[in-house]
Amino acid sequence: MITDKKEHIMNAAIELFAEKGFEGSSIRDLASRADVNVAMVNYYFGSKDKLFEAIVEYKASFMRGKMDEIEANKTLTEIEKIDLIIENYVAKILSNPSFHRILYQELLMGEREAMHENIVKVFVRNITTLRNIIEQGVKKKVFKKVDPELTMATLIGTINQVMLSKAMCNMLMDRDGSFDPYTDLVFRQRLIKHLKQIIHSYLLN
Amino acid sequence: MITDKKEHIMNAAIELFAEKGFEGSSIRDLASRADVNVAMVNYYFGSKDKLFEAIVEYKASFMRGKMDEIEANKTLTEIEKIDLIIENYVAKILSNPSFHRILYQELLMGEREAMHENIVKVFVRNITTLRNIIEQGVKKKVFKKVDPELTMATLIGTINQVMLSKAMCNMLMDRDGSFDPYTDLVFRQRLIKHLKQIIHSYLLN
Amino acid sequence: MITDKKEHIMNAAIELFAEKGFEGSSIRDLASRADVNVAMVNYYFGSKDKLFEAIVEYKASFMRGKMDEIEANKTLTEIEKIDLIIENYVAKILSNPSFHRILYQELLMGEREAMHENIVKVFVRNITTLRNIIEQGVKKKVFKKVDPELTMATLIGTINQVMLSKAMCNMLMDRDGSFDPYTDLVFRQRLIKHLKQIIHSYLLN
Amino acid sequence: MITDKKEHIMNAAIELFAEKGFEGSSIRDLASRADVNVAMVNYYFGSKDKLFEAIVEYKASFMRGKMDEIEANKTLTEIEKIDLIIENYVAKILSNPSFHRILYQELLMGEREAMHENIVKVFVRNITTLRNIIEQGVKKKVFKKVDPELTMATLIGTINQVMLSKAMCNMLMDRDGSFDPYTDLVFRQRLIKHLKQIIHSYLLN
DNA sequence: CATGAATGAGAGTTCATTCAT
DNA sequence: AATGAATGAACTCTCATTCAT
Numbered sequence: 116m117i118t119d120k121k122e123h124i125m126n127a128a129i130e131l132f133a134e135k136g137f138e139g140s141s142i143r144d145l146a147s148r149a150d151v152n153v154a155m156v157n158y159y160f161g162s163k164d165k166l167f168e169a170i171v172e173y174k175a176s177f178m179r180g181k182m183d184e185i186e187a188n189k190t191l192t193e194i195e196k197i198d199l200i201i202e203n204y205v206a207k208i209l210s211n212p213s214f215h216r217i218l219y220q221e222l223l224m225g226e227r228e229a230m231h232e233n234i235v236k237v238f239v240r241n242i243t244t245l246r247n248i249i250e251q252g253v254k255k256k257v258f259k260k261v262d263p264e265l266t267m268a269t270l271i272g273t274i275n276q277v278m279l280s281k282a283m284c285n286m287l288m289d290r291d292g293s294f295d296p297y298t299d300l301v302f303r304q305r306l307i308k309h310l311k312q313i314i315h316s317y318l319l320n
Numbered sequence: 321m322i323t324d325k326k327e328h329i330m331n332a333a334i335e336l337f338a339e340k341g342f343e344g345s346s347i348r349d350l351a352s353r354a355d356v357n358v359a360m361v362n363y364y365f366g367s368k369d370k371l372f373e374a375i376v377e378y379k380a381s382f383m384r385g386k387m388d389e390i391e392a393n394k395t396l397t398e399i400e401k402i403d404l405i406i407e408n409y410v411a412k413i414l415s416n417p418s419f420h421r422i423l424y425q426e427l428l429m430g431e432r433e434a435m436h437e438n439i440v441k442v443f444v445r446n447i448t449t450l451r452n453i454i455e456q457g458v459k460k461k462v463f464k465k466v467d468p469e470l471t472m473a474t475l476i477g478t479i480n481q482v483m484l485s486k487a488m489c490n491m492l493m494d495r496d497g498s499f500d501p502y503t504d505l506v507f508r509q510r511l512i513k514h515l516k517q518i519i520h521s522y523l524l525n
Numbered sequence: 526m527i528t529d530k531k532e533h534i535m536n537a538a539i540e541l542f543a544e545k546g547f548e549g550s551s552i553r554d555l556a557s558r559a560d561v562n563v564a565m566v567n568y569y570f571g572s573k574d575k576l577f578e579a580i581v582e583y584k585a586s587f588m589r590g591k592m593d594e595i596e597a598n599k600t601l602t603e604i605e606k607i608d609l610i611i612e613n614y615v616a617k618i619l620s621n622p623s624f625h626r627i628l629y630q631e632l633l634m635g636e637r638e639a640m641h642e643n644i645v646k647v648f649v650r651n652i653t654t655l656r657n658i659i660e661q662g663v664k665k666k667v668f669k670k671v672d673p674e675l676t677m678a679t680l681i682g683t684i685n686q687v688m689l690s691k692a693m694c695n696m697l698m699d700r701d702g703s704f705d706p707y708t709d710l711v712f713r714q715r716l717i718k719h720l721k722q723i724i725h726s727y728l729l730n
Numbered sequence: 731m732i733t734d735k736k737e738h739i740m741n742a743a744i745e746l747f748a749e750k751g752f753e754g755s756s757i758r759d760l761a762s763r764a765d766v767n768v769a770m771v772n773y774y775f776g777s778k779d780k781l782f783e784a785i786v787e788y789k790a791s792f793m794r795g796k797m798d799e800i801e802a803n804k805t806l807t808e809i810e811k812i813d814l815i816i817e818n819y820v821a822k823i824l825s826n827p828s829f830h831r832i833l834y835q836e837l838l839m840g841e842r843e844a845m846h847e848n849i850v851k852v853f854v855r856n857i858t859t860l861r862n863i864i865e866q867g868v869k870k871k872v873f874k875k876v877d878p879e880l881t882m883a884t885l886i887g888t889i890n891q892v893m894l895s896k897a898m899c900n901m902l903m904d905r906d907g908s909f910d911p912y913t914d915l916v917f918r919q920r921l922i923k924h925l926k927q928i929i930h931s932y933l934l935n
Numbered sequence: 936c937a938t939g940a941a942t943g944a945g946a947g948t949t950c951a952t953t954c955a956t
Numbered sequence: 957a958a959t960g961a962a963t964g965a966a967c968t969c970t971c972a973t974t975c976a977t
Contacts, residue, residue, distance in 0.1 A: 136429045138343035142972060152938050157973060216428055222485045223425050224341045235488045242492060264492045265514040268481040269474060275484075276477030277470075280427045283440045287447060287469045309470040317518045325961095347947060357963050362948060530940095546839045548753035552968060562942050567969055630838050632895045633831055634751045645898045652902060674902045675924040678891040679884060685894075686887030687880075690837045693850045697857060697879040719880040723932045757951060767959050772952060 121159050124149050125170050133213035136220055137167060167221075168230060174214050175237045181207075182244045193252035194319065200245060201270070201310045205303060208274055212297045215278055242267050249318070258318045266317070273310060326364050329354050330375050338418035341425055342372060372426075373435060379419050380442045386412075387449050398457035399524065405450060406475070406515045410508060413479055417502045420483055447472050454523070463523045471522070478515060531569050534559050535580050543623035546630055547577060577631075578640060584624050585647045591617075592654050603662035604729065610655060611680065611720045615713060618684055622707045625688055652677050659728070668728045676727070683720060736774050739764050740785050748828035751835055752782060782836075783845060789829050790852045796822075797859050808867035809934065815860060816885070816925045820918060823889055827912045830893055857882050864933070873933045881932070888925060 127149035131140045142163055146153040160166040181203050185196050208215050221227070221234055245267050252258035277284055277296070284296045296302045332354035336345045347368055351358040365371040386408050390401050413420050426432070426439055450472050457463035482489055482501070489501045501507045537559035541550045552573055556563040570576040591613050595606050618625050631637070631644055655677050662668035687694055687706070694706045706712045742764035746755045757778055761768040775781040796818050800811050823830050836842070836849055860882050867873035892899055892911070899911045911917045 134430055136341065136343055136425075138341055139429065141970075143970085153972090154938055154974085158937070163972065219484065220341075220425065220428050222488065223421055223428065224344065225339050225486075231485070231487060235485060235491060238488060239491050261517070262510065262514045265478065265482075265511065266518075268492070269478040269514075269518060272477030272479070272481030273470065273474040274477070275481060276473040279424065279480075280436070280440060281430070282436060283427065283443060286440060286444050287473070305467065306470065309467045309474075312466075313471075313474060313518065313522045316521045346945075348945080358947090359949080359963060359965095360961095363962070368947065544840050546751065546753055546835075548751055549839065551966075553966085563968095564942060564944095564970080565940095568941070573968065626838055629894065630751075630835065632898065633835050633838065634754065635749055635896075641895070641897060645895060645901060648898060649901050671927075672920065672924045675888065675892075675921065676928075678902070679888040679924075679928060682887030682889070682891030683880065683884040684887070685891060686883040689834065689890075690846070690850060691840075692846060693837065693853060696850060696854045697883070715877065716880065719877045719884075722876075723881070723884055723928065726931045727928045756949075758949085768951090769953085769959055773958070778951065 120151070120155070121169075122173075124151060124156065124159065125166070125173055128166060128170060129174070129213045129217060132167070132170075132220070133216040137163075137217070164227070164230075168233070170214075170217070171221075171230065171233060171237075174211070175218075175234070182241055186244050186248060193248050193255065193257060194315065196248050197245075197252075197314060197318070198311055200248075201314070202307055204271075205274060205307050205310070208278060209297050209303055209306075212278060219275065219278075242271075245270070252318065257320060259320055261318060266314075270310065270314065273313075274306070277306060325356070325360070326374075327378075329356060329361065329364060330371070330378055333371055334375060334379070334418045334422060337372075337375075337425070338421040342368075342422070369432070369435075373438070375419070375422070376435070376438060376442075379416070380423075380439070384445070387446055391449050391453060398453050398460065398462060399520065401453050402450075402457075402519060402523070403516055405453075406519070407512055409476075410479060410512050410515070413483060414502045414508055414511075417483060424480065424483075447476075450475070457523065462525060464525055466523060471519075475515065475519060478518075479511070482511060530561070530565070531579075532583075534561060534566065534569060535576070535583055538576055539580060539584070539623045539627060542577070542580075542630070543626040547573075547627070574637070574640075578643070580624070580627070581640070581643060581647075584621070585628075585644070589650070592651055596654050596658060603658050603665065603667060604725065606658050607655070607662075607724060607728070608721055610658075611724070612717055614681075615684060615717050615720070618688060619707045619713055619716075622688060629685065629688075652681075655680070662728065667730060669730055671728060676724075679727075680720060680724065683723075684716070687716060735766070735770070736784075737788075739766060739771065739774065740781070740788055743781060743785060744789070744828045744832060747782075747785075747835070748831040752778075752832070779842070779845075782842075783848070785829075785832070786836075786845070786848060786852075789826070790833075790849070797856055801859050801863060808863050808870065808872060809930065811863050812860075812867075812929060812933070813926055815863075816929070817922055819886075820889060820922050820925070823893060824912050824918055824921075827893060830890075834890065834893075853886075857886075860885070867933065872935060874935055876933060881929075885925060885929065888928075889921070892921060 124145070128140075128145055131145050131148055134140075135144070142156050143153055145156060149155075156163065156166055160169050182200065185191070185199050185203070188196070191199070218234055221230060222238075225231065242264075246263045249258060249261065249263040249266060253260055253263075281296065282292065285292060285294055288294075288296065288302070290296070329350070333345075333350055336350050336353055339345075340349070347361050348358055350361060354360075361368065361371055365374050387405065390396070390404050390408070393401070396404070423439055426435060427443075430436065447469075451468045454463060454466065454468040454471060458465055458468075486501065487497065490497060490499055493499075493501065493507070495501070534555070538550075538555055541555050541558055544550075545554070552566050553563055555566060559565075566573065566576055570579050592610065595601070595609050595613070598606070601609070628644055631640060632648075635641065652674075656673045659668060659671065659673040659676060663670055663673070691706065692702065695702060695704055698704075698706065698712070700706070739760070743755075743760055746760050746763055749755075750759070757771050758768055760771060764770075771778065771781055775784050797815065800806070800814050800818070803811070806814070833849055836845055837853075840846065857879075861878045864873060864876065864878040864881060868875055868878075896911065897907065900907060900909055903909075903911065903917070905911070
């Protein structure tokens with residue numbers, strides 16, 4: 116059971132780690148931002164490292180559920196499933212930019228093997244679902260014979276690219292720094308539309 | 321003129337930062353890895369931060385030149401240009417995985433504004449070239465009317481996704497951990513082929 | 526409220542700074558002398574600079590109070606006031622030779638403007654009191670028309686000269702190095718007597 | 731023989747040490763201020779400490795000569811001798827404020843015993859001359875029976891007090907920070923006049 | 936259960952000095 | 957004779973963590 120206080124600390128930590136990175140954030144920073152005692156982190160989580168793990172565990176399942184449900188749904192065609200996954204995935208990531216950022220920071224660094232593997236597993240599970248759908252589409256001949264792994268890399272990579280840096284995103288979109296693409300609904304639709312189009316034109320016969 | 325020793329330190333730093341991140345790497349780590357005195361970093365670069373800037377400046381131009389050349393080449397069609405850019409970009413990034421990783425680490429964290437902006441500028445310049453080509457293709461009606469910014473995000477994002485984590489990359493490819501996708505020529509061709517296919521099917525009328 | 530430990534550190538610091546100067550004293554020296562952890566100084570005071578400021582604030586008022594009281598006392602003549610101030614000033618400074626030394630070290634160096642100004646203000650306040658008394662005596666014609674500012678310089682400067690260096694003081698007094706003039710009551714009386722005589726012969730009509 | 735370069739470095743060092751103190755000045759600061767190589771100081775003087783000693787040796791005799799000459803002059807009365815010494819001493823010190831400051835910084839710190847003793851000796855020699863004159867005056871009954879040592883402390887201490895801090899000096903004199911009392915001839919005469927008056931009124935029968 | 940006080944380890948940086956040239 | 961390059965030692969300060977209460 117996650118207490119309110121633990122959750123509160125984790126949420127503050129997500130914001131902080133996203134801004135300054137894990138190593139760049141000090142427990143004192145976190146304590147003062149979350150308005151708790153410096154000893155609380157070690158008290159609740161044991162260590163700074165374990166706090167990180169707790170965060171991943173707490174939030175990492177943030178895509179599962181919907182994915183399984185979509186995959187299992189027998190009334191949907193493969194392309195409909197993919198469209199749904201795109202919509203859900205974009206929505207989920209855009210609503211959790213900080214957590215998403217943390218995950219990718221961790222992925223970018225080989226360090227902390229156990230953690231790294233953990234995160235990779237989460238991703239791989241999501242990816243496997245997608246691959247299954249694509250392979251099924253290929254078997255049914257509604258999809259071209261594509262490279263399923265790299266197709267997923269394209270799908271996820273496009274979203275990641277946009278999530279990388281608000282500043283870069285805005286420069287690309289010719290927006291000034293005050294614009295927040297991650298909460299803008301028009302931008303979200305634009306991203307979803309692009310992904311669907313490019314995936315459709317690539318996959319569909 | 322960059323002396324051998326400076327270059328040596330920078331290369332060691334690129335490896336180290338790629339593994340542990342900038343904040344996670346200590347000057348003492350770096351010194352012992354590069355087998356130089358701890359004071360050398362400050363002696364040569366002034367500070368750890370400035371070492372980072374020096375690295376970016378030293379390596380960041382790693383794509384320019386070729387890009388300009390390709391854009392300016394009048395004997396090439398737009399799609400040929402894009403194919404060439406894909407080939408070059410993949411080659412460059414796959415041969416500098418550590419530096420690439422560092423750049424993206426920095427992008428992922430808003431901190432260190434000046435540095436961030438610097439890197440963003442480098443990217444934006446490359447991206448602008450690509451956008452120009454796409455827009456010209458659209459004007460000539462050889463390309464469909466696409467979203468040029470997000471098309472670039474797809475192109476670059478796909479590569480990034482693959483570069484994110486060797487471990488994840490290998491899991492996707494069903495390879496074990498000893499395989500290094502970044503130096504494998506077969507993998508490189510596979511990536512290039514995928515990118516060309518997906519971009520062609522999306523762009524071409 | 527100043528805790529015992531803070532006070533303990535400050536007292537150790539006063540001794541150390543007096544011996545080696547502020548720049549010449551390291552936090553490690555101080556920590557081992559005060560028998561506390563090296564991190565304690567930063568923990569309690571924030572930084573070495575702020576420790577210095579804390580010391581000045583803690584001790585700087587060491588003459589006020591008595592000075593105000595003497596100045597305000599209406600039953601005393603001007604020369605009686607000056608005699609009292611001499612007695613008190615000598616007593617105070619001789620009982621805090623280390624702190625006095627620190628203050629003068631800081632005054633001797635222009636650096637650290639804020640600190641410098643702070644100390645100057647403390648001195649100027651004391652000096653102003655004395656000037657007021659002298660000027661009143663001049664107005665009442667019990668004092669000659671003297672240079673009040675330089676008269677104060679003489680008074681304070683004489684004491685400072687004696688405080689400058691125990692070694693020099695002893696050489697002047699034909700004493701060996703083991704003699705501590707600052708705690709010797711005979712020496713104190715001799716100093717007070719000299720000051721009163723020279724000031725009297727200069728001021729009084 | 732002191733070469734031009736050695737002298738140049740010493741003069742730059744005097745300025746620097748006066749501003750930032752001996753410990754507060756780095757050889758690199760000094761080298762760049764004197765516009766010489768960092769290795770020059772050690773090359774010429776052996777070490778930073780020895781540079782300090784060289785400075786004292788080079789400049790410390792700055793009062794001798796005149797003092798001996800005055801003491802030996804048989805055509806002068808004792809009070810005339812003292813007046814001359816006051817004039818010369820004030821002139822010398824006011825023209826070498828930086829060096830004077832350095833000497834007193836060193837005196838204020840017990841550290842560096844050898845150096846300390848050296849400086850004390852220089853002072854004591856000057857002081858002894860003055861004491862001889864006073865004692866002769868006392869013997870001749872032209873002077874009162876005074877405390878000769880503390881009389882010297884008064885004389886020198888008054889000057890030192892004024893030299894302590896330009897800022898404090900200006901505050902006392904109601905001048906703003908741009909005024910330089912040490913080069914102002916009016917101020918110099920005022921100081922000489924005050925010293926003569928106070929010493930006369932104290933010494934003379 | 937929660938915390939303020941305390942700490943050892945290690946961070947980045949600066950230092951006076953040395954040495955090959 | 958003079959110097960740029962290089963270095964080991966020491967600096968101040970911050971860190972994650974512990975512990976008595």
